[in-house]
Amino acid sequence: MNINIQNLVRENIKTMQPYSSARDEFKDFEQKMIYLDANENPNDNGINRYPDTQQKSVKKILSGIKKVATSQILLGNGSDEVLDLLFRAFCEPNKDNVITLPPTYGMYDVLANLNAVENKEILLNDDFEPNVSKILSEVNENTKIIFLCSPNNPTGNSFSDESIVTLLESFNGLVFLDEAYIDFSSRESWLSKMNDYPNLVISQTLSKAYGMAGIRLGILYASIEIIEVLNKIKPPYNVNILTQYKAIQNLENTKKINKQIIDIQLEKKFLFKCLLKLNFIVKVYPSEANFILIKVDNANKRYQQLLEKGIVIRNRTSQPLCDNCLRITIGTSEENLKLINTLKEL
Numbered sequence: 001m002n003i004n005i006q007n008l009v010r011e012n013i014k015t016m017q018p019y020s021s022a023r024d025e026f027k028d029f030e031q032k033m034i035y036l037d038a039n040e041n042p043n044d045n046g047i048n049r050y051p052d053t054q055q056k057s058v059k060k061i062l063s064g065i066k067k068v069a070t071s072q073i074l075l076g077n078g079s080d081e082v083l084d085l086l087f088r089a090f091c092e093p094n095k096d097n098v099i100t101l102p103p104t105y106g107m108y109d110v111l112a113n114l115n116a117v118e119n120k121e122i123l124l125n126d127d128f129e130p131n132v133s134k135i136l137s138e139v140n141e142n143t144k145i146i147f148l149c150s151p152n153n154p155t156g157n158s159f160s161d162e163s164i165v166t167l168l169e170s171f172n173g174l175v176f177l178d179e180a181y182i183d184f185s186s187r188e189s190w191l192s193k194m195n196d197y198p199n200l201v202i203s204q205t206l207s208k209a210y211g212m213a214g215i216r217l218g219i220l221y222a223s224i225e226i227i228e229v230l231n232k233i234k235p236p237y238n239v240n241i242l243t244q245y246k247a248i249q250n251l252e253n254t255k256k257i258n259k260q261i262i263d264i265q266l267e268k269k270f271l272f273k274c275l276l277k278l279n280f281i282v283k284v285y286p287s288e289a290n291f292i293l294i295k296v297d298n299a300n301k302r303y304q305q306l307l308e309k310g311i312v313i314r315n316r317t318s319q320p321l322c323d324n325c326l327r328i329t330i331g332t333s334e335e336n337l338k339l340i341n342t343l344k345e346l
Helices: 011-015 056-066 079-090 107-114 132-138 161-170 190-196 224-233 241-251 254-276 299-308 333-345
Strands: 073-077 097-100 118-121 143-149 174-178 200-205 217-221 281-284 291-296 325-329
Touching: 011 224, 056 073, 056 217, 056 241, 073 079, 073 224, 079 107, 079 143, 079 174, 079 200, 079 217, 079 224, 097 107, 107 118, 132 161, 143 161, 161 174, 190 200, 254 281, 254 291, 254 333, 299 325, 299 333
Parallel strands: 097 118, 097 143, 143 174, 174 200
Antiparallel strands: 073 217, 200 217, 281 291, 291 325
């Protein structure tokens, strides 16, 4: 499919000149030099220098793990920043629109409102799959992005390949695929197909499987052309030096990460079987994420009962198609056992 990405970019973004920081002008930051260019405090304490604006060391490791060129990677202060950059680069305020598929990640809607972009919400069907024909019927000349979350939050299911392919091949805008939970899924990431679809944008994160929610590092993968547009408008030092150090340290220990993923998947199977046996649980939904969505007799009541027992889960009953539903993150074996025993007491 031939798509001219430049036709999707806002006119003011096309013509603007990006800010050039000291670290953009002199790029060989790791050389032993006397640095008198960035108005930093010269006294070395490990954090007195500005960080690498392009996070080259982190991207190099990610490139090896994910088999994606470093030129197709953008890093941000959490996934929310890279999402916001997409809105600002491609969506004209008070003119353009995006499409989201509730129930889904709530920040898509928040960022649409923040950027004065209309959000056309099209509910998933009863199987929590995209209603592709309805989505395409709502597309108009001002629709810039369709947001898909797969595996989806809070439902836990992955969308069918057929649905995603149809949207990619039928829509002349960007298809954003949120793969925050892909490491827990039996499905292959769409990263391997990214070069086949110039309008495909994929986000992943270090907050879930990689156990680094506290460092706030979001990852966006896309064509070189899209990454160049986003680099043009991103803040120069958006990923701090401590985050970069910690990401490098943890990403070099993939054996530990892979073991934790396996442990979480085993615990999910155990928890799933136990939940099926409780009489006030109406349904336990299959999950390809690190959480399980359950439908209960009274979500507000059960949520409050668990709180009183010192257990915090997520009450999703206010979300579309999630009446009386609770979302439970997979904990440690000890935490999961306490949860099950507490639920049995209820």
